[in-house]
Amino acid sequence: MKLTQNFLALFLIVLSALFIFACKQKEKPDAQKVVDAAIAAHGGANLDQSVVSFRLRDKHYRALRDNGAFIYSRTFTDDSTGQRVYDVLSNSEFKRTMNDVEVELPQERKDAFTSSVNSVIYFAMLPYFLNDAAVQKEYIGEASIKGEPYHKIKITFAQEGGGEDHEDEYIYWIHQKRNTMDYLAYSYKEEDGIGTRFREAVNPREIGGIRFQDYINYTSNEDLPIEQYDKAFEAGKLEKVSDINLEEIKVGELPKN
Secondary structure, three states: OHHHHHHHHHHHHHHHHHHHHHHHHHOOOOHHHHHHHHHHHOOHHHHOEEEEEEEEOOEEEEEEEEOOEEEEEEEEEOOOOOOEEEEEEEOOOEEEEEOOEEOOOOHHHHHHHHHHHHHHHHHHHOOHHHHOOOEEEEEEEEEEEOOEEEEEEEEEEOOOOOOOOOOOEEEEEEEOOOOOEEEEEEEEEEOOEEEEEEEEEEEEEEEOOEEEEEEEEEEOOOOOOHHHHHHHHHOOOOEEEEEEOEEEEEEEOOOOO
16 A cells, blocks of 8 residues: 555656756747847837948948838948949849949959948847848757856757858847847857857847947957857856947938938
8 A cells, every 4th residue: 555655656757857847848938039039129010111220440331221121331431542442232232432433343243242331230130130031049048147047048040041151150148028129149150160250249239229249359269169259258268359339329200201
C-alpha cells in the first residue's frame, strides 16, 4: 500500500512538472509580437509618411518615405577635391553629383555607395525596418542587462529581397516592459572573415513622435557568437570602438504637390 502511495506521489510530481513545462512552452513570446511592440514604442507608424533629416559626423542625411516609396540622400564635402557631393538613393536607382554635375560611376562603386547610404538610414530608424518582407524573426530567449529584463530576437534575411548583405545576422534586445530596443549585435562579412559589433542605445529622445537613439559601439577581441554579447557586455569584456551620435535631427511632413 505504501509503495503504491509513493508511486502515485512520484507520478503526480512528474505529471505536474510536465504540465508546468508545457505551459511555459506555450507561453513562449512570439517574435513577431515582440517586434511589433518595439516598432510601436519607437513611433514607427510616424515614419510611414515622413521626412527625417540628421547629421552624422561630417555628412548630412535626409530620408523621405511614403508608404514604401523612398528617397534617401546625403551631402558632404569631399576632402580630397573640396567638391560638394550629393548622393541620392531611391527605390529604383542611385545617383551621385559633384558640384551639381552628375558623375558616371562603375556598378561596383554604385553598389558600395548604395550600401553605405542605406546602412546609415537603416540603423538610424531601427527597429522600423524589422518587418520588411525579407526579415526572418526568431525568439531565442530572455536576458538580463544592467538588472533589466529583455527579450532576445534573432534576425536573419531571406536571400530573395535581402540584398547583398542577406547573410548578415542580428540580435536585438527588447525591453520586456517598455518594448524599447536598447541593445543590438550583428555580424557581417569582411574581406578577411566575419566582423561583429554590439551597440548600446544611449540618449533616447522623441522628436516628431519618433524615438531616436545614439549608440556606443563595441566589439570583442574574442571569437564570440553574437548571441553571447549580452553576457560579455555585462562582464565588461567588450572594447569600445566608437560613438554614433545623430545630431540636428528634424522630422517633417511630406512635401505637398
